[in-house]
Amino acid sequence: MAEQVDLFVIGAGSGGVRAARIAAGHGARVMVAEEYRVGGTCVIRGCVPKKLLVYASRFSEEFEDAAGFGWTVPAPSFDWPTLIANKDREIARLEAAYASTLERARVKLIKSRAVLEDAHTIRLLATGESVRAKHVLISTGAAPHHGAAIAGLEHVISSNEAFHLPSLPQRILIQGGGYIAVEFAGIFNGLGSEVTLVYRGDNILRGFDDEARAHLRGEMERRGIKIVTRQLVEAVEKVEHGLCVNLTDHESFTVDRVMFALGRRPNVAGFGLEAVGVQLAKNGGIAVNEFLQTSVPHIYAVGDVTNRINLTPVAVREGHAFADTVFGSKPTSVDHSDVPTAVFSEPELGAVGLTEAEARARLAKVDIYKTTFRPMKATLSGRDTRMFMKLVVDGSNDRVVGCHIVGPDAGELIQVLGIAVKMKATKADFDATMAVHPTAAEELVTLREKTASHVR
Ligand SMILES: Cc1cc2nc3c(=O)[nH]c(=O)nc-3n(C[C@H](O)[C@H](O)[C@H](O)COP(=O)(O)OP(=O)(O)OC[C@H]3O[C@@H](n4cnc5c(N)ncnc54)[C@H](O)[C@@H]3O)c2cc1C
Secondary structure, eight states: OOEEEEEEEEOOSHHHHHHHHHHHHTTOOEEEEESSOTTHHHHHHSHHHHHHHHHHHHHHHHHHHHGGGTOOOOOOOOOHHHHHHHHHHHHHHHHHHHHHHHHHTTOEEEESOEEEEETTEEEETTTOOEEEEEEEEEOOOEEEOOOSOOBTGGGEEOHHHHTTOSSOOSEEEEEOOSHHHHHHHHHHHHHTOEEEEEESSSSSSTTSOHHHHHHHHHHHHHTTOEEEESOOEEEEEEETTEEEEEETTSOEEEESEEEEOOOEEEOOSSSSHHHHTOOBOTTSSBOOOTTOBOSSTTEEEOGGGGOSSOOHHHHHHHHHHHHHHHHSSOOOOOOOSSOOEEEOOSSOEEEEEOOHHHHHHHOSEEEEEEEEEOOHHHHHHOOOOOEEEEEEEETTTTEEEEEEEESTTHHHHHHHHHHHHHTTOBHHHHHHSOOOTTOSGGGGGOOOSOSEEEEO
16 A cells, blocks of 8 residues: 655755655654755755855955955966865755755655656655655746757756856856846856856846846946847857857857856646646746645645745745644745845845835835945955945835845845844834944945935
8 A cells, every 4th residue: 555644745945845844843744755856956056056156256356355455365276176076065965964854853755756646646756656645745946947949059058057067168158137147147257257148138137126237237247247138149059169159139159158047947847737736827836825725725835836936045934834834733824025135146236125116116205215335345455346225215104115235245234134124114213223333234324315206
């Protein structure tokens, strides 16, 4: 007879691992299947390895900036294989830590692709065994897609392969305007590659505050990244010394690598979802209600596979809420408003809440407080760079409804500002907060002058 469990989790990524662990803590018998590596996208080929490469890429500026502070740094050299090997070692350590966390929680981990045979039966392709489950959680995440078929698509890599290149490309062309494209442009630029970023829209990072986007673009260009907008890659051709990339306006570039980061599609196909009647939403992800329940009542879905806010902390929070709801007798829904987010570009961008455009479309009165300034470190380093900060304030009640920062440590700053925005802090609360001097963040509590006021 097939093994029986209370919960079968398909996909051991951020959402699935948290859900499995918490459900087991509530006393459920839990099994989780993972077809690739435990930890999922974030740990194996997302946030974590990306941030390690970001750290690596920033040393080049540090070496340059050191001179203004009296240091003589011999011409530095960089070894890509060392970085990749060290990164891989850390990822393997984390993967093992995730597996042992599951083991300690008495969750049974199966290294296999799982498919739904029927609404309560899961087949493990690695062994051919079937498992019966009272509840099923789909946490299969998302995968990169390359968009429309073009000539030479076989030469194009995604972020998955970028983490494992045998050598640092001297020249790379990246197509995409989202955070993954922008972050990899910064990584390769910092490590010494010649980087071209091609994006079909008007400017990078659609969805972020327009002025923050413009500011970041300027900073990236100042660092030597060539940004080509309103263009698409039309064809990629292998030539003698690399890959020749043709754009729609007939401009062409010869590079060593071409990477596409055109977005990620939820993993909803090929494991029996349709057959058991799980419905999809218009965004291509699995449709869920506020308790993460799909159209089949005992089947739930969390994380990127629902294609809403595709970030690790959201997947984790959803996995936890699902487990508390179904196994902890504590119905919990996840609040998706005011999620702080960071782009680990060079320099970083941090944002929480409404952009200026969103606020103007939604609110009767909007006040803007913003500043750009030269970070103190740049005074001695001589680096030509500026930091940008903007507060978007609801003019009818003085609440700070949006914060947008471009500059060093914007990711760290926005985490803390996220608390203030979530608590519905007012501009007067910001003003009443004593500054920490000398910091860049003190600008946030000393922005006295409105730079714009919009009334609808
Ligand atoms: C390059 C990159 C950088 C990123 N950077 C950040 C960042 O800085 N901050 C941030 O918050 N987010 C970041 N993200 C997004 C983040 O990684 C995801 O939002 C998060 O991993 C989603 O978690 P999840 O549990 O939904 O899915 P995943 O972590 O993707 O896990 C899904 C798992 O399911 C497995 N699976 C799929 N189908 C099956 C099946 N049928 N059977 C068995 N196993 C299956 C997959 O192998 C995978 O391991 C980044 C993503 C990428 C690609």
